[in-house]
Amino acid sequence: MRAALLVAGTALAAVVSAAPTQAQDVAITNGRLVIGDGSGPLGNGTVLIRAGKVIAAGPAVVIPPGVKTIDAEGKWVTPGLVVAVTDLGLVDVGAVEDSNDSDADKSPFSAALDVSAAINPDDLPIQVSRAGGVTRAAVAPIGTSSIFGGQGAIIDLGADPNAVTVPRAFQYVELGETGARRAGGSRAATYAVLFNALTEARELTLAPAGPRRDDVLLTRRDAAALGAVVSGKQPLYVHVERASDIRMVLSLQRDFPLLKLIIVGAAEGWMVAGELARSGVPVLATPLTDLPNSFEQLGATQSNVGRMKAAGVKVSLGAFGDQPRYAPQYAGNLVGLAKVPGASGLSWGQAFAAISSGPAEALGMGDRFGSLRPGRAGDVVIWDGDPLEVSSGVVRVLIDGIEQPLGNHQTRLRERYSKPGEGALPKAYEW
Amino acid sequence: MASRLARGAALALVLVAVCGGAGHAKDKKDESPAVKAARDFDTNPYPSTYRAYPGGPTALIGATVYDGLGGRIERGTVLIADGKVMALGGPDLAVPDGFTRIDAAGKFVTPGIIDIHSHLGVYPSPGVEANSDGNEATAPTTPEVWAEHSVWPQDPGFSRAMANGGITSLEILPGSANLMGGRSVVLKNVYSRTVQGMKFPGAPYGLKMACGENPKRVYGSKGRIPSTRMGNFAVDRATWIKAKEYRAKREAGKLETRDLGMETLAGVLDGSILVQNHCYRADEMALVLDMAKEFGYHVSAFHHAIEAYKIGDLLKASDTCAAIWSDWWGFKMEAYDAIPENAGLLYKAGACVVIHSDDENGIQRLNQEAAKAQGDARRVGVEIADAEVIRWLTINPAKALGIDKQTGSLEAGKMGDVVLWNGNPLSVYSRPEKVWVDGALMFDSANRKRRAVSDFELGQPGEGDVK
Numbered sequence: 017m018r019a020a021l022l023v024a025g026t027a028l029a030a031v032v033s034a035a036p037t038q039a040q041d042v043a044i045t046n047g048r049l050v051i052g053d054g055s056g057p058l059g060n061g062t063v064l065i066r067a068g069k070v071i072a073a074g075p076a077v078v079i080p081p082g083v084k085t086i087d088a089e090g091k092w093v094t095p096g097l098v099v100a101v102t103d104l105g106l107v108d109v110g111a112v113e114d115s116n117d118s119d120a121d122k123s124p125f126s127a128a129l130d131v132s133a134a135i136n137p138d139d140l141p142i143q144v145s146r147a148g149g150v151t152r153a154a155v156a157p158i159g160t161s162s163i164f165g166g167q168g169a170i171i172d173l174g175a176d177p178n179a180v181t182v183p184r185a186f187q188y189v190e191l192g193e194t195g196a197r198r199a200g201g202s203r204a205a206t207y208a209v210l211f212n213a214l215t216e217a218r219e220l221t222l223a224p225a226g227p228r229r230d231d232v233l234l235t236r237r238d239a240a241a242l243g244a245v246v247s248g249k250q251p252l253y254v255h256v257e258r259a260s261d262i263r264m265v266l267s268l269q270r271d272f273p274l275l276k277l278i279i280v281g282a283a284e285g286w287m288v289a290g291e292l293a294r295s296g297v298p299v300l301a302t303p304l305t306d307l308p309n310s311f312e313q314l315g316a317t318q319s320n321v322g323r324m325k326a327a328g329v330k331v332s333l334g335a336f337g338d339q340p341r342y343a344p345q346y347a348g349n350l351v352g353l354a355k356v357p358g359a360s361g362l363s364w365g366q367a368f369a370a371i372s373s374g375p376a377e378a379l380g381m382g383d384r385f386g387s388l389r390p391g392r393a394g395d396v397v398i399w400d401g402d403p404l405e406v407s408s409g410v411v412r413v414l415i416d417g418i419e420q421p422l423g424n425h426q427t428r429l430r431e432r433y434s435k436p437g438e439g440a441l442p443k444a445y446e447w
Numbered sequence: 448m449a450s451r452l453a454r455g456a457a458l459a460l461v462l463v464a465v466c467g468g469a470g471h472a473k474d475k476k477d478e479s480p481a482v483k484a485a486r487d488f489d490t491n492p493y494p495s496t497y498r499a500y501p502g503g504p505t506a507l508i509g510a511t512v513y514d515g516l517g518g519r520i521e522r523g524t525v526l527i528a529d530g531k532v533m534a535l536g537g538p539d540l541a542v543p544d545g546f547t548r549i550d551a552a553g554k555f556v557t558p559g560i561i562d563i564h565s566h567l568g569v570y571p572s573p574g575v576e577a578n579s580d581g582n583e584a585t586a587p588t589t590p591e592v593w594a595e596h597s598v599w600p601q602d603p604g605f606s607r608a609m610a611n612g613g614i615t616s617l618e619i620l621p622g623s624a625n626l627m628g629g630r631s632v633v634l635k636n637v638y639s640r641t642v643q644g645m646k647f648p649g650a651p652y653g654l655k656m657a658c659g660e661n662p663k664r665v666y667g668s669k670g671r672i673p674s675t676r677m678g679n680f681a682v683d684r685a686t687w688i689k690a691k692e693y694r695a696k697r698e699a700g701k702l703e704t705r706d707l708g709m710e711t712l713a714g715v716l717d718g719s720i721l722v723q724n725h726c727y728r729a730d731e732m733a734l735v736l737d738m739a740k741e742f743g744y745h746v747s748a749f750h751h752a753i754e755a756y757k758i759g760d761l762l763k764a765s766d767t768c769a770a771i772w773s774d775w776w777g778f779k780m781e782a783y784d785a786i787p788e789n790a791g792l793l794y795k796a797g798a799c800v801v802i803h804s805d806d807e808n809g810i811q812r813l814n815q816e817a818a819k820a821q822g823d824a825r826r827v828g829v830e831i832a833d834a835e836v837i838r839w840l841t842i843n844p845a846k847a848l849g850i851d852k853q854t855g856s857l858e859a860g861k862m863g864d865v866v867l868w869n870g871n872p873l874s875v876y877s878r879p880e881k882v883w884v885d886g887a888l889m890f891d892s893a894n895r896k897r898r899a900v901s902d903f904e905l906g907q908p909g910e911g912d913v914k
Contacts, residue, residue, distance in 0.1 A: 355870075405875050
């Protein structure tokens with residue numbers, strides 16, 4: 017009982033200290049270092065962080081006097097994971113509608129919706145993902161009554177009130193089967209809606225204060241939001257799976273040359289890998305999809321990412337079901353695939369980059385976070401083994417150089433039920 | 448222990464039923480033809496036509512072997528002949544003449560992996576409405592439906608489960624919309640033109656039951672009972688009361704009309720049909736265990752069992768397995784208390800752990816799910832040997848399905864269901880290299896033609912591709 021109380025006390029302290037103070041100077045020494053830029057693991061190395069940013073990471077880093085050190089004790093030290101397609105911060109429990117802000121299918125607005133207003137930095141999925149080594153995310157609105165989901169935000173997963181790093185970081189549009197359903201029932205309807213919306217947006221950017229045509233379909237707010245997309249100021253996430261849909265998306269740039277496209281999903285991306293590579297459009301692929309679950313992914317194969325990578329596509333990993341903390345497992349599978357005859361996978365370094373610097377670069381944030389190269393945010397994870405291996409776990413997490421609490425509802429339950437049965441008092445008194 | 452004996456008896460009954468094709472053996476000369484028809488019917492009207500495919504005698508030599516029972520042999524040899532496991536041993540085991548020798552040094556061998564919870568075939572790919580055959584969600588209890596009548600044997604998912612997951616046997620269940628969703632069926636993971644050609648010979652049927660959110664949501668939204676958890680139990684209990692009456696009437700020779708649903712429930716009360724109960728919360732599982740006592744049946748396994756770690760002692764005492772994911776969490780209210788240490792804490796409590804998928808993607812990676820649970824257990828001080836973890840995917844699900852005499856371990860005389868892995872199966876980097884079912888090589892990563900392609904995929908993009 018005493019031990020249980022002590023454990024509980026420690027956890028409480030962790031929760032209380034959850035509001036971090038200020039960006040620190042810290043050096044993490046004696047780690048098996050992963051930079052996250054596509055290179056493989058280095059030997060023993062040090063990461064030096066000052067004012068929350070990486071100054072240097074490598075085998076021969078000199079630690080200035082007075083800098084606090086964390087001894088990684090030979091464990092793996094990596095940049096924090098970046099998950100670029102998620103609903104983190106928008107949902108407590110998916111199936112509890114009142115707690116779920118990922119979808120706004122009854123809103124009169126679509127493209128204008130701004131998820132940064134809805135993000136809750138205290139929500140449990142953020143805490144659990146943080147404990148799984150995820151430090152940055154791009155939160156995507158997935159549904160409205162329109163093909164446009166609204167404007168996503170880039171967040172950090174730090175235990176502080178300031179989750180949003182970049183609000184209105186991208187717009188999200190559903191094409192393919194889902195888009196067709198929302199646009200009126202067919203892909204032809206989808207593209208009509210899309211072309212019209214981008215055209216109305218362009219007209220509004222040319223005459224922001226002037227009167228609009230009398231046959232506009234978009235609200236002024238929605239059209240104004242899409243102005244940032246047509247002018248290339250805001251990237252456009254486009255969810256498509258089918259090869260022909262990917263080709264269609266790539267052709268959008270003929271009519272709207274400033275569009276900054278980011279393709280999400282791309283189950284049949286390998287079938288158009290050459291075109292994707294030539295376009296330079298980044299792809300956030302859903303990894304390991306290998307079943308013809310719909311008629312828009314008949315060609316799905318786990319080798320999709322490996323083949324795209326080999327063809328020169330800027331591909332990294334996107335959605336991981338509802339659990340961003342699965343990212344390393346998915347990446348690890350792609351490494352395993354490289355051993356299977358006839359299959360295409362990734363090297364270890366490529367696979368880790370596909371869940372760190374890759375998605376950061378797709379978001380245009382590669383100089384801000386996603387790797388341990390100098391100047392990036394001091395987001396560091398210490399693992400008790402190979403981070404891509406399923407049996408490994410997270411030991412410590414730093415975001416902007418600040419050590420993060422890893423306790424949450426799950427760890428508290430684990431502590432309570434590590435001792436079976438009830439004691440002198442009910443379990444409810446063990447905390 | 449009593450319940451374990453009861454279960455053994457139940458199995459014996461199943462075998463009698465399957466072979467003899469008769470419900471009960473009472474012989475009364477003065478009974479009416481109707482009574483006879485309601486009692487002496489064919490209990491196996493859609494019999495398995497599965498036959499093992501040809502396979503030559505094969506020796507896997509030099510592998511690390513997990514036998515599925517907790518044993519581990521270094522530089523082991525596994526002999527497969529006549530569709531069976533012939534012998535298992537160390538480097539000193541002699542390989543008889545005429546065996547194809549496969550150098551498995553540096554590789555790993557396990558029994559064929561078993562998924563106790565799959566909807567392949569009933570919710571197949573493509574997941575279009577026309578193929579959606581897993582929930583007869585038109586009444587809260589539908590024990591009269593049989594999953595085998597929904598299984599589409601051309602589901603491309605079966606091939607992925609074998610190629611990536613090493614799955615050789617799997618239970619296909621109805622969904623969880625209903626309190627009593629219908630009969631499940633155990634399949635060998637071998638394509639056939641018919642579901643009968645996939646049915647695991649001699650496997651008992653299961654009854655899919657469900658507690659919690661799903662039934663009360665589905666029927667509550669239709670404005671009918673159950674709309675609450677207490678409604679769930681009321682409907683279950685009322686149905687069990689009817690089943691007991693039905694069974695008593697049948698035993699007394701007074702039953703004159705067959706009832707498909709009641710026959711399934713009577714089969715549960717007889718012990719010949721095994722209850723597979725979808726249930727998340729600890730408090731509900733505890734209530735279900737009491738309901739099982741109230742009506743005299745045994746729950747073979749709780750499926751999903753998110754909160755099983757809270758009641759490991761109760762599950763151990765009732766000899767009920769917890770068939771779980773490693774770390775699915777938070778997607779619905781009754782999954783809010785999921786913890787990744789569920790398996791580890793259950794193991795520590797001495798309860799039976801099974802790792803299941805309930806998912807056409809997860810079934811391809813049950814080995815990885817087990818490894819995650821092992822790692823999460825280790826981090827809270829519960830060390831579980833690799834060979835023990837393999838039990839969660841092999842002999843434990845075989846027991847909970849009542850097929851452990853035939854498969855689930857590498858014991859001489861058992862079905863030659865074997866996976867050769869290209870590395871430690873508890874590593875994310877490992878995949879099946881070859882898979883045998885009843886001694887026949889049904890997947891070979893080095894041979895494109897030993898990769899099953901379902902009818903649906905012929906002529907489609909990626910036909911015969913690596914998947």
